[in-house]
Ligand SMILES: NC(=O)C1=CN([C@@H]2O[C@H](COP(=O)(O)OP(=O)(O)OC[C@H]3O[C@@H](n4cnc5c(N)ncnc54)[C@H](OP(=O)(O)O)[C@@H]3O)[C@@H](O)[C@H]2O)C=CC1
């Protein structure tokens with residue numbers, strides 16, 4: 031079995047390592063020839079996933095045209111996905127494309143699978159998502175993810191091809207629910223970080239996670255997702271992980287906002303743009319998404335932390 035992973039960030043590198051360790055022929059593609067040269071020389075991704083050696087079956091390339099695998103994992107960040115596909119759709123059309131990005135495109139307010147199917151209409155599309163830090167996958171720690179695909183046979187084949195003894199994939203046909211769970215939990219993770227950074231305590235964080243989960247469901251179900259999917263690994267599972275762990279960049283970013291501390295602007299924080307996309311969607315769909323609106327306003331520095339909190343706390347009392 032051969033798999034290509036396009037995008038040599040932390041997640042793409044970790045998946046490539048995990049699959050190559052488990053006897054797959056894996057090609058990891060990066061756009062930058064210097065990065066490819068260094069990874070080939072050092073047999074590790076020093077910048078994005080330092081300290082984890084590449085298995086022998088992991089090949090590295092900057093030549094996307096030489097990538098022959100039928101199964102292709104797309105691991106570039108969400109806000110770069112549409113631009114990436116503009117360049118590479120001819121190469122990728124007709125293959126099995128597995129979306130691994132967690133976000134909503136700000137320019138179009140569309141999820142990854144809609145962006146992929148618009149660029150590559152002949153491709154078969156799946157979503158791989160769930161609670162999984164790149165560092166954990168790369169270390170071979172046990173991880174469980176959702177593999178969502180509308181076509182049952184392709185989904186089952188991908189589940190088989192991409193599972194390893196420590197990377198367990200659960201199959202779903204709810205592509206919309208899987209991609210929205212992964213996208214929306216990042217927004218709530220930023221808000222959870224804000225609560226912790228502002229010193230509001232763990233009880234407030236638990237309340238925010240719970241109300242955030244209700245908000246995730248509200249939007250996702252309106253967009254055609256199934257509530258069972260949101261309650262699974264791709265929604266609730268990933269929400270728990272990213273709202274409670276320092277390993278999450280979204281959580282750390284929110285915590286820095288809440289504590290008025292600096293944060294490295296080069297870090298990938300998918301929830302920031304996604305919160306803005308969600309706020310636009312909420313207006314269009316006439317949905318109440320107060321936590322996403324608060325995160326969007328905080329990201330753009332349109333509101334102070336204390337004003338954000340008092341706005342949330344002064345909302346009318348209502349039934350749960
Ligand atoms: N890290 C994690 O633990 C997890 C991440 N994810 C998801 O995976 C996605 C990627 O995240 P992650 O790997 O962590 O991100 P990183 O910040 O580690 O790396 C981003 C990578 O994307 C590459 N990239 C950016 N734009 C383009 C482009 N236009 N064409 C080609 N490559 C590009 C960058 O290349 P360059 O260095 O040249 O800029 C870099 O290698 C996100 O949606 C994230 O939510 C999902 C689960 C876990």
Ligand SMILES: O=C(CO)COP(=O)(O)O
Pocket residue numbers: 132160161162163216219268271272277278279280281298299300
């Ligand atoms: O999605 C992730 C874990 O499942 C990674 O979260 P961060 O992007 O917040 O680091």
